[in-house]
Amino acid sequence: MLRILTAVVLTIAAVPGRASIPAEQEDCLGCHTDPSMTFDLPSGEKLKLGIDQAAFAKSVHGEVLRCTECHTDKASDHATGQLKFKNRREVTRAYYEQCKGCHFANYTKTLDGVHYAVMAKGNDKAALCVDCHGAHDISRPGQPRTRISRMCSSCHEFEAEIYAKSVHGRAAESSGDVPVCTDCHRAHDTTDPRDGALAMRTPEICGRCHTDEKLMKRYGLSTKVVDTYLSDFHGMASTLQRGKKHAPGDRLAAVCTDCHGTHDIEKSKDPSSSVMSANLQKTCQKCHAGASASFPKAWLSHYEPTPQKAPIVWGVTFFYKLMIPFMVGGLILQIALHLWRVVVNR
Amino acid sequence: MSDYIVRFNLQQRVEHFLTMLTFAVLCLTGLPQKFYQADWAAGIVRVLGGIDSTRWIHRIAGLTLAVATIAHFTNGIRIMLSKRQYFSMVPTKKDFEDAILQLRYYLGMTEKHPQYDRYTYKEKFEYWGLVVGNVIMVATGFILFFPVQAASFIPGQFIPAAKVAHSNEGLMAFFVITIWHIFNAHLSPDVFPFDASIFTGKVSRERYVHEHPVELARLEGGLPPDVHGRKAGEVHGIERREVG
Numbered sequence: 001m002l003r004i005l006t007a008v009v010l011t012i013a014a015v016p017g018r019a020s021i022p023a024e025q026e027d028c029l030g031c032h033t034d035p036s037m038t039f040d041l042p043s044g045e046k047l048k049l050g051i052d053q054a055a056f057a058k059s060v061h062g063e064v065l066r067c068t069e070c071h072t073d074k075a076s077d078h079a080t081g082q083l084k085f086k087n088r089r090e091v092t093r094a095y096y097e098q099c100k101g102c103h104f105a106n107y108t109k110t111l112d113g114v115h116y117a118v119m120a121k122g123n124d125k126a127a128l129c130v131d132c133h134g135a136h137d138i139s140r141p142g143q144p145r146t147r148i149s150r151m152c153s154s155c156h157e158f159e160a161e162i163y164a165k166s167v168h169g170r171a172a173e174s175s176g177d178v179p180v181c182t183d184c185h186r187a188h189d190t191t192d193p194r195d196g197a198l199a200m201r202t203p204e205i206c207g208r209c210h211t212d213e214k215l216m217k218r219y220g221l222s223t224k225v226v227d228t229y230l231s232d233f234h235g236m237a238s239t240l241q242r243g244k245k246h247a248p249g250d251r252l253a254a255v256c257t258d259c260h261g262t263h264d265i266e267k268s269k270d271p272s273s274s275v276m277s278a279n280l281q282k283t284c285q286k287c288h289a290g291a292s293a294s295f296p297k298a299w300l301s302h303y304e305p306t307p308q309k310a311p312i313v314w315g316v317t318f319f320y321k322l323m324i325p326f327m328v329g330g331l332i333l334q335i336a337l338h339l340w341r342v343v344v345n346r
Numbered sequence: 347m348s349d350y351i352v353r354f355n356l357q358q359r360v361e362h363f364l365t366m367l368t369f370a371v372l373c374l375t376g377l378p379q380k381f382y383q384a385d386w387a388a389g390i391v392r393v394l395g396g397i398d399s400t401r402w403i404h405r406i407a408g409l410t411l412a413v414a415t416i417a418h419f420t421n422g423i424r425i426m427l428s429k430r431q432y433f434s435m436v437p438t439k440k441d442f443e444d445a446i447l448q449l450r451y452y453l454g455m456t457e458k459h460p461q462y463d464r465y466t467y468k469e470k471f472e473y474w475g476l477v478v479g480n481v482i483m484v485a486t487g488f489i490l491f492f493p494v495q496a497a498s499f500i501p502g503q504f505i506p507a508a509k510v511a512h513s514n515e516g517l518m519a520f521f522v523i524t525i526w527h528i529f530n531a532h533l534s535p536d537v538f539p540f541d542a543s544i545f546t547g548k549v550s551r552e553r554y555v556h557e558h559p560v561e562l563a564r565l566e567g568g569l570p571p572d573v574h575g576r577k578a579g580e581v582h583g584i585e586r587r588e589v590g
Contacts, residue, residue: 323514
């Protein structure tokens with residue numbers, strides 16, 4: 001009996017106390033739950049003054065924050081009919097600063113991000129905290145993960161559409177294995193993809209999943225792709241170019257995305273893939289003008305040189321593996337003998 | 347009788363100097379490309395102004411070496427056609443005998459030291475190693491410099507093979523020079539600290555007696571005819587311009 005009672009008490013305690021969120025302690029919700037309550041901004045936009053109490057209660061902040069913790073300038077007697085904001089964007093910008101009071105680490109990261117950079121240059125539409133996370137209805141990000149890509153797509157519609165058709169995008173709805181936008185672009189310190197810095201990081205970015213044995217086994221994919229890339233010409237050059245930004249007239253070495261594509265990545269066996277063998281010559285020609293039909297064979301398609309896959313490369317490698325120790329060993333031996341005789345002669 | 351022998355003519359000295367310079371530049375700009383994941387490699391590349399300028403320095407040094415190699419061959423062929431001189435760098439049966447005798451001497455199996463002619467087997471080995479190495483490096487270097495053009499007349503797989511050959515042959519050359527050549531020209535007790543003959547062209551007669559007695563005898567006394575059956579006067583009397 002006691003055990004049943006305990007269980008009942010615990011169950012009740014575990015249910016979020018929906019009726020008693022901290023926001024209610026301030027009487028704000030007495031007025032601000034009326035959905036028809038709006039304010040006419042000078043820009044002609046209507047600013048909604050009512051919030052959805054249920055949605056707020058369910059949000060991550062519902063059980064933690066009182067209204068004035070974000071709306072710090074609001075006292076109880078503020079219904080003067082005056083607002084300093086000219087348009088809705090100004091309202092958003094004014095409250096965006098409030099997030100950093102608690103989320104300082106992520107706020108600091110945004111200062112390195114492309115959204116902040118373009119905002120600093122005067123782009124008013126650049127994403128702020130609440131543009132991605134929401135305001136009163138903030139929930140844990142990435143639940144489900146596809147919500148992230150959907151959220152980015154509200155501004156980046158063109159890229160999102162291409163991504164959705166790609167090998168990653170198609171699987172995103174049903175699988176947590178594939179990357180969503182932020183897995184490659186990062187969330188807060190989102191890298192500017194235009195200056196080449198993001199591209200130069202792709203061996204590491206793509207490699208995070210594509211060198212994961214367990215993950216790749218599920219799809220029958222090789223985990224040698226990064227190592228084989230790095231040991232080739234492009235990988236060497238891109239390693240030495242790391243951190244370099246794309247200056248006009250500069251050519252950076254090909255990285256993963258230069259051959260495989262970015263948002264439109266496809267299975268290598270798919271006829272539409274840029275790395276499918278029939279399309280490879282054209283892909284090489286993007287950088288190597290005039291590449292002949294035999295030119296793509298210069299690239300070993302992420303295979304390690306074995307007697308089967310690349311007998312010539314394997315043969316030359318094998319030859320030097322024997323030749324160098326033989327040569328160096330022989331010479332050192334002769335020097336040693338020479339010195340030995342000099343010592344003996346004394 | 348003069349107290350020194352002119353061992354290397356001006357052309358040979360210039361060739362050595364040019365090879366030394368280009369070789370150093372090629373190693374400095376090439377090895378960081380082979381060991382690109384090492385910190386020191388990234389450091390050298392940074393000092394040289396990035397991988398692109400490093401490569402251009404490498405290519406210019408490589409082209410210089412290619413031109414020098416071709417000039418060397420042209421000169422050799424010209425001399426061969428004129429039949430005025432013998433090729434003192436051609437390996438002979440004596441070289442193999444010398445090598446075996448030298449090793450037996452080192453091991454203490456004999457007290458008899460090989461009597462060397464103009465070039466010892468060690469010098470011939472290094473010379474031919476350089477010649478073969480240069481040909482490999484120049485050929486594979488051009489394939490890597492112009493991969494698109496190369497692939498239009500050789501199979502594509504030759505390009506990564508050329509990269510493996512270029513990078514390994516280069517490393518081997520680096521080892522041979524830093525270990526073998528530096529020993530023989532600097533650290534060997536016979537010449538320590540510095541055998542300057544390739545820069546001055548001169549070697550003391552005293553050293554020549556020990557190191558190249560056969561050639562010295564031929565130079566000074568018309569004795570004995572060289573391995574090609576010619577007498578010393580025919581070979582050395584007029585001018586001394588052996589290949590090598």
